[in-house]
Each structure stands twice: as structure tokens, then as C-alpha cells.
Amino acid sequence: MRVRRRVTLLDVARAAGVSRTTASYVLNGRTEMRISADAHERVRRAADRLGYRPNRNALSLRTATSMTFGMVTDFVSSGQASSQMISGASLACLDSGHLLLIGETEGDPLVERRLIEEMIDRQVDGILYATLVSSQVQVPAPLAGCRTVLLNCRDRDGETASVMPDDFGGGRAAARVLLDAGHRDRVFVVGEEITPGGLSGAARLSGVRTELSAAGAEVADVVACEWAVVPAYESVSKWLSTGVRPTALVCLNDRVAMGTYQAIGEFGLDVPADVSVVSFDASELAGWLRPTLTSVEVPYAHLGGQAVHALMRPEPLRPGVRAVAMPVRRGGSVRPGVM
Amino acid sequence: MRVRRRVTLLDVARAAGVSRTTASYVLNGRTEMRISADAHERVRRAADRLGYRPNRNALSLRTATSMTFGMVTDFVSSGQASSQMISGASLACLDSGHLLLIGETEGDPLVERRLIEEMIDRQVDGILYATLVSSQVQVPAPLAGCRTVLLNCRDRDGETASVMPDDFGGGRAAARVLLDAGHRDRVFVVGEEITPGGLSGAARLSGVRTELSAAGAEVADVVACEWAVVPAYESVSKWLSTGVRPTALVCLNDRVAMGTYQAIGEFGLDVPADVSVVSFDASELAGWLRPTLTSVEVPYAHLGGQAVHALMRPEPLRPGVRAVAMPVRRGGSVRPGVM
DNA sequence: ATCACATGCTGAAGCGAATCAGCAACGATC
DNA sequence: GATCGTTGCTGATTCGCTTCAGCATGTGAT
Numbered sequence: 054m055r056v057r058r059r060v061t062l063l064d065v066a067r068a069a070g071v072s073r074t075t076a077s078y079v080l081n082g083r084t085e086m087r088i089s090a091d092a093h094e095r096v097r098r099a100a101d102r103l104g105y106r107p108n109r110n111a112l113s114l115r116t117a118t119s120m121t122f123g124m125v126t127d128f129v130s131s132g133q134a135s136s137q138m139i140s141g142a143s144l145a146c147l148d149s150g151h152l153l154l155i156g157e158t159e160g161d162p163l164v165e166r167r168l169i170e171e172m173i174d175r176q177v178d179g180i181l182y183a184t185l186v187s188s189q190v191q192v193p194a195p196l197a198g199c200r201t202v203l204l205n206c207r208d209r210d211g212e213t214a215s216v217m218p219d220d221f222g223g224g225r226a227a228a229r230v231l232l233d234a235g236h237r238d239r240v241f242v243v244g245e246e247i248t249p250g251g252l253s254g255a256a257r258l259s260g261v262r263t264e265l266s267a268a269g270a271e272v273a274d275v276v277a278c279e280w281a282v283v284p285a286y287e288s289v290s291k292w293l294s295t296g297v298r299p300t301a302l303v304c305l306n307d308r309v310a311m312g313t314y315q316a317i318g319e320f321g322l323d324v325p326a327d328v329s330v331v332s333f334d335a336s337e338l339a340g341w342l343r344p345t346l347t348s349v350e351v352p353y354a355h356l357g358g359q360a361v362h363a364l365m366r367p368e369p370l371r372p373g374v375r376a377v378a379m380p381v382r383r384g385g386s387v388r389p390g391v392m
Numbered sequence: 393m394r395v396r397r398r399v400t401l402l403d404v405a406r407a408a409g410v411s412r413t414t415a416s417y418v419l420n421g422r423t424e425m426r427i428s429a430d431a432h433e434r435v436r437r438a439a440d441r442l443g444y445r446p447n448r449n450a451l452s453l454r455t456a457t458s459m460t461f462g463m464v465t466d467f468v469s470s471g472q473a474s475s476q477m478i479s480g481a482s483l484a485c486l487d488s489g490h491l492l493l494i495g496e497t498e499g500d501p502l503v504e505r506r507l508i509e510e511m512i513d514r515q516v517d518g519i520l521y522a523t524l525v526s527s528q529v530q531v532p533a534p535l536a537g538c539r540t541v542l543l544n545c546r547d548r549d550g551e552t553a554s555v556m557p558d559d560f561g562g563g564r565a566a567a568r569v570l571l572d573a574g575h576r577d578r579v580f581v582v583g584e585e586i587t588p589g590g591l592s593g594a595a596r597l598s599g600v601r602t603e604l605s606a607a608g609a610e611v612a613d614v615v616a617c618e619w620a621v622v623p624a625y626e627s628v629s630k631w632l633s634t635g636v637r638p639t640a641l642v643c644l645n646d647r648v649a650m651g652t653y654q655a656i657g658e659f660g661l662d663v664p665a666d667v668s669v670v671s672f673d674a675s676e677l678a679g680w681l682r683p684t685l686t687s688v689e690v691p692y693a694h695l696g697g698q699a700v701h702a703l704m705r706p707e708p709l710r711p712g713v714r715a716v717a718m719p720v721r722r723g724g725s726v727r728p729g730v731m
Numbered sequence: 732a733t734c735a736c737a738t739g740c741t742g743a744a745g746c747g748a749a750t751c752a753g754c755a756a757c758g759a760t761c
Numbered sequence: 762g763a764t765c766g767t768t769g770c771t772g773a774t775t776c777g778c779t780t781c782a783g784c785a786t787g788t789g790a791t
Contacts, residue, residue, distance in 0.1 A: 106512070107513065109513040109514045110450075110515050114453060130472065130476045130693060136469050139469075139494065140467075140469035143496045144498075147507075150510065152507075152511065153495070154491050155492055157478075341622070343654065
């Protein structure tokens, strides 16, 4: 069987007995051009019958717009963050007929450069530059002159539009949960980063401190550890073996909370009877643990969606960070409130 | 500042003092056209100096190829599978200068249809049709006539090229691990699906059975439960409370294994001293649990890469399933082998 | 001097669409 | 009956690129 050529506008025009121009006007709903109802009808029918679909690349050549956005990420496969951002971005594109080009750099600046150039070569209408962990970045040179939104990151001078989670607000929310449950003393924070990789840890901690001190309480101490299950388990075990007995713990993410659970369990302490635990991320993990975790969600999908919406708006992007609220997801890890 | 127009081939040609044709031949390395070394040099310099980059969409118009693949998935945000497939596909695209368009359907056939059409409108050179859970699918109508590779799924008649994990082989590998550790009796399987959503469960179970019977052993019984932590915990708890005492468990995925761990722990049994556990997925979870899980990996990234490579090859796609091996990832959940 | 051939380039067409400018045909107006 | 305005279209150009066909010029053979 011969490969059948795609149906073009000319085919439709011929089938309808009109010129390409007329067909174009009809199919684009350009009413200012006075086309008879009859011609209108004939073109529509022909397009339908032939299954006409416009060639977006040809269109892009004329209109200098491709209805396509690019998304560059350092890591997509690790964890939920990237994939949820992709998901949110992809879904936000859908309504408006945009599509999303994606590229994973694995943190390699050369790959990053190549991907961005390839995207610009395809005339993308804008680029999402995303990082797995919330961080401060140097906007890559090839992005200069390209409509760009930073996603889960920001640049040093705040010159580029950026969408980030409000970790500070999230920290305050976490502290509020504990305060509402009557916790005022022996509230500890677990997960201060040894080698800070991102911005979220410090912001969350700062939020917790702010909210507690506004209520006249304070963070009793901070336990440092990597944001991973095993290191958290080890750090908390060691720490508990010094005899400290917390009544409430703020774990700076869910993996830290999981390690903390394991350590707490081994010391015969019960969550939430002996220790309340609040965490961040509200990942699947939060639902798997027993009791389920009360965790402050990072709305990654929403971030992705917001970033795409920013790209889609006609006006110029306004510089600076747009902070997205982090809602508290209630689990069973905080003792019931004291009235 | 005026928006500066992109540099076109004509700009380069003018700067080099040659025709567009000559510039094109030089930049595309078309040696059969006899260009003097001098002109060659001038064009190269001009292109470099002006920072020329070809407009891929214009190019696609001429060559009917876009150096872009599409990837349609039902769910990208849930779990690691999709994101790893995306990652593998994206990376495989990189070397050859391809880029990946992605779209998430959320299982909606209408959205699926729209996404596929949008991709075809952008002249993609091929489409990856992926599903989160390994399953049998009906290839969507708009894909007819489009170079398509099914990813983590297959069609009923095997008429479409497909890349899938070798779950049967994985099942055999899991059983082999237990056999090598001397397990022959009281080997149970946990996670037979109540409402089978995918193909992998049955294939894994069948692999386990095959390998065991080849060694003269057999599966003592199968515990049914959903593939999620809490249901697995509940099912295994109930099951253990009937007094059964397994010596080895094959959990059909890591989340089932996690729930199983919780149940086992509550019954005072030790992994691996009392019970060996082997699982599937080799997700992050496998490393978080204590002891770490021995788990048969589903090489999602590799699947994605393979699928892209299939799309890239010049020859026609050959129908049928390409099964990708699932390697065993050793953890500490299986008792040391008995010689 | 003529022809053949290689060398080194260029002009123009065409890919599929949008869109500006123009142009017949027709009725109404003065 | 000449002018005007409206209606309903179409031709030609353009976007950036590839590529076929052709065309000067120089060189060696006859």
C-alpha cells in the first residue's frame, strides 16, 4: 500500500471548490472576510470528510509560534517531585492545545545547553527550567531572550520569573499543627542538612522557628542528618540513646520521618502517644507509615501548572518568585489537640 | 531594545558572500556538491559568528521529519515507573538530537486521542504509547499509520511493536534466589491480585511456579491482596493469625513487601532468620526497609530507551513483544544460602 | 579553433500554511 | 448611464529551508 500523503489545506480547498485562501479563512473562523454560508458549509464538510488536520510546523513557520513549551529538568526519574511537576505542566498545556517537550539533563551543563538549544530550534513558545530540589540557580546562557519560568528554583537576583513552594509558610503551618495540639516544650526538628543541597530545609526550619516564637515557644534543638531514610534512622537512634525524650518532632521531609519512625519504634516510644511527628512532602510514604504521617504537602503538580499558566499569559513575565502555598495533610502522627 | 530576529541561513550566506544553496551544502556537509575550501571556511565562520541555528520546523516542512518523538502515558505522576520510562526515553533521544514530546492522558480516551493528534500535527517521527501498569491495550485509532512502539503494554494480536519487562523470567529469577538459599517448602506468594489490573502479577507468579517445579518444589499457597502497603499488611496479618508459618515469601511487588514486613514484625517473626522475602520492582522502598529487600528490578528506564531505539532504527518496526530482562537486586531479606 | 569535461557555484521551486491586496459582479444612488 | 459601495471571493507573497537543474569559467585533448 502506498503511503498516503497527509491531507493539506489545498486538498480541502479543491474538494470544496474554493481557493486555499477561502478554506483557510473558514477553518480559522475569520469572519471579517465575508464568506457565503454555502462556501462555509462546503469547506467544513470537505475538511471533515478528508480528516484534515493543519500541519503545526508549517503553521509555526508563518506565525512564529509553535504551541509548544519546553521543560528542562535535571532529574526526572528520582522521586515524585519531577514527575508531578511534569504531570501538572502537561495537564495545564492540554486545555490550550499546547504540548510539552521535555529533556533531562542529569545535571550536566553541556547536556542542558544542548537540550535548550534543541528546544529553541523547534521554536518553543517558552521554557520551564526546573530542578528536582528547590534551589538557587544560574540561568543558563542560551535561555537569554527566551521566555523562561524557573520551576522549583530561583536565580540569584530575582530577575527571572519563578514559581516555588512556600516552604517558609509550610514551616509555619507545621509548627501551628503542633501548637494546636498543645505542644510547647521539647519540640525538636530533625533533618537539618549537613551539606545543604537546597533551599527548602532552611526555609522550613525558619518557618517553624517563626511560628513557635510568635506563640512564645521555641525549637528545643535541631538534629542534623541527610534527607534519606537510613541516615535519619541512624542519627535519630544515636540522638535518642543520649537520653533525650522529645514530645514532638518536626521532620524536614517524609524520608527523614520514616527513618525517625524506625528509630522511635526501637526505643519503645509510641507515635503519637509519646511523640507527635509532623513532616514535609506528603508523599506516598506518608500514607504507608503507621500511623500515617501528618505532612505538609509540596504541591508539585500545582507548581508545574502555575508555571505553564505564567508562560501562556500574553503579557511579559514579571520577574521574581511566586510562592505557592503548601497545604497540611492530616495523618495520625500528631496527638489530639489539648483544649 | 528591539527583539532581534533569529539568524537565518540567508543571513549566513550573505555574511559569507555566497548563495543560500552553498551555505546549506556547507552546513549540512554535503560534499558531493564541490565547494571550494575557501567558501567552506567563510560559511563556517559566518555561521559561528552569527550564532546560526537552523529552524527545525522549517526543516521539518521540507524533509517531512521533525527529529521529535511523542510519548503518551496514562499516568506520569504516580510512582517511579512512568518517570523512569520518560527518563530512559529522553536520554536515548539525546545522542541523536531527537527530543521528546510528552502527554499525560489520565486514562481518558478523549484526551488520549487529542494528544496523539496534536503530536502527529507536529510531525513526530514516531510515538511511544506507554502505560503505568503492564497491560494489554487496544491501540488507539489515531495511531494507525503512525510509527508506534508500545511501552510496558502490548496489543491483543501482537501486531504492534512492543517493549515489555520479562516478568515471567523475573518470576523465575525470584524463585531461583529462594531455591539457592535452600528454600523448598513453605514458600508462599503474596499479592495475587483481587482485581487483576495488569499482566505482571500473573506472569511473575507463573515464573515462580515454573522455576520451583523445575526444581521439584512448589508454591505452598498464594495470599491475595491489592498491590498497596496497607491492604498487604492487613491481608498478611489476617493470614498469619490463622497460624500459618511460612519460611519464604515472594511478594509480587515492593509495596506488598512493605506491608508484609509490617505484619511479619507484629507476629514477632524475623526477616530473614525466620522468613526470607523476595520481591519485585527494586524501588527506593527496597532500600529503605530494614533489612533491605532482595527485589527483582523492573528496568523501566531501559524499557524507555529500548523503545526509543526501536523508533529510531530506519527499518520498519517488527511486530511483537520484545521482553527485557529483569535483574535481581540483592538485599538482606533472604537467609544466606545452604550448601 | 573546437569540443568535452570538470570545477564551483547560483536560481528557483516547493514544503503547508496565513494574509494582504485586489478584483469581478451586482445593486443602489444621483 | 456613470459612480459608488457591498458582497464574495482569489492570486501572490512570505516564513526558512533543501535540492534539482543549470550555468559560467577554466583546462586539456583533438
